[in-house]
Amino acid sequence: xxxxxxxxxxxxxxxxxxxxxxxxxxxxxxxxxxxxxxxxxxxxxxxxxxxxxxxxxxxxxxxxxxxxxxxxxxxxxxxxxxxxxxxxxxxxxxxxxxxxxxxxxxxxxxxxxxxxxxxxxxxxxxxxxxxxxxxxxxxxxxxxxxxxxxxxxxxxxxxxxxxxxxxxxxxxxxxxxxxxxxxxxxxxxxxxxxxxxxxxxxxxxxxxxxxxxxxxxxxxxxxxxxxxxxxxxxxxxxxxxxxxxxxxxxx
Amino acid sequence: xxxxxxxxxxxxxxxxxxxxxxxxxxxxxxxxxxxxxxxxxxxxxxxxxxxxxxxxxxxxxxxxxxxxxxxxxxxxxxxxxxxxxxxxxxxxxxxxxxxxxxxxxxxxxxxxxxxxxxxxxxxxxxxxxx
Numbered sequence: 001x002x003x004x005x006x007x008x009x010x011x012x013x014x015x016x017x018x019x020x021x022x023x024x025x026x027x028x029x030x031x032x033x034x035x036x037x038x039x040x041x042x043x044x045x046x047x048x049x050x051x052x053x054x055x056x057x058x059x060x061x062x063x064x065x066x067x068x069x070x071x072x073x074x075x076x077x078x079x080x081x082x083x084x085x086x087x088x089x090x091x092x093x094x095x096x097x098x099x100x101x102x103x104x105x106x107x108x109x110x111x112x113x114x115x116x117x118x119x120x121x122x123x124x125x126x127x128x129x130x131x132x133x134x135x136x137x138x139x140x141x142x143x144x145x146x147x148x149x150x151x152x153x154x155x156x157x158x159x160x161x162x163x164x165x166x167x168x169x170x171x172x173x174x175x176x177x178x179x180x181x182x183x184x185x186x187x188x189x190x191x192x193x194x195x196x197x198x199x200x201x202x203x204x205x206x207x208x209x210x211x212x213x214x215x216x217x218x219x220x221x222x223x224x225x226x227x228x229x230x231x232x233x234x235x236x237x238x239x240x241x242x243x244x245x246x247x248x249x250x251x
Numbered sequence: 252x253x254x255x256x257x258x259x260x261x262x263x264x265x266x267x268x269x270x271x272x273x274x275x276x277x278x279x280x281x282x283x284x285x286x287x288x289x290x291x292x293x294x295x296x297x298x299x300x301x302x303x304x305x306x307x308x309x310x311x312x313x314x315x316x317x318x319x320x321x322x323x324x325x326x327x328x329x330x331x332x333x334x335x336x337x338x339x340x341x342x343x344x345x346x347x348x349x350x351x352x353x354x355x356x357x358x359x360x361x362x363x364x365x366x367x368x369x370x371x372x373x374x375x376x377x378x379x380x381x
Contacts, residue, residue: 084364092348107346117367158320181363
């Protein structure tokens, strides 16, 4: 019988109550460690997640009847610390004239906060099925009335086996890592407070620079073009919407 | 063309004993192009999530960016594979963003980021059917 291991993390590194089941207990399906990500600051709770019958609003050990999991639960007998770093450790492109100047600066605060990271080992590495296993953190919490999704998930499969020079299998034994993010309070506030505009704030002193606007909304159609999807992922009701774009302040 | 970018910044990479040519790629963004796809989920009946492309005024509740590392270039897969045993000794800082190219698309901003400190992949057991 196989078991599923998961990493749980929260920005506060809050974990379950320390009574961590052994791998054997998991293999027997007798217990499941359930940890809740620190979602209070988002106005959410674990019950706000997709209900798989496994949701719990408090950290601790609980019995579950449904094998599927909500984000942040863990079968793991190990504790692998995961947390949310400061976004400004990453240097990203800034304008104007980036092509000429090549300037990069520390990023502003991330638009989505990390809620949990899950890891599992699979034979086939089928990413789509993983989403069925780990229900995302759901909610509205301020983004209702817009088309800004509250939950943003990144799923990647890392091959377990040494790659071959002569073939690209496309699937195979993998470590699947699932990053769960939820809209940050700042994102919600910016969407609400600016009627659709996302303005940049400085992570260190909270001063709003005069020179720029977060252009996530402008980039949204490009994001959608990754899969040639119809329409943008992010569009906002209200504001100065222009077609699929939201007109922001320019340089 | 894809614009989704992933970055991995390894803390104290100079102490990991990697060759210099690897160290200089620390924190460099990787453009997710053919290996990436996005799935959107909309409100369904009874609070469920329905995969699709929207329409009918339904709200996008969640998006899932899928990155299939199996189709990365050989040299990238080889490099990643060689690093796997070292993950348990490393602190990985990962971030995702959308590439901005023109002035009106800049500055870029981190969509989401996570730190994985000492992840021992050997301890994970296998799950069938996925």
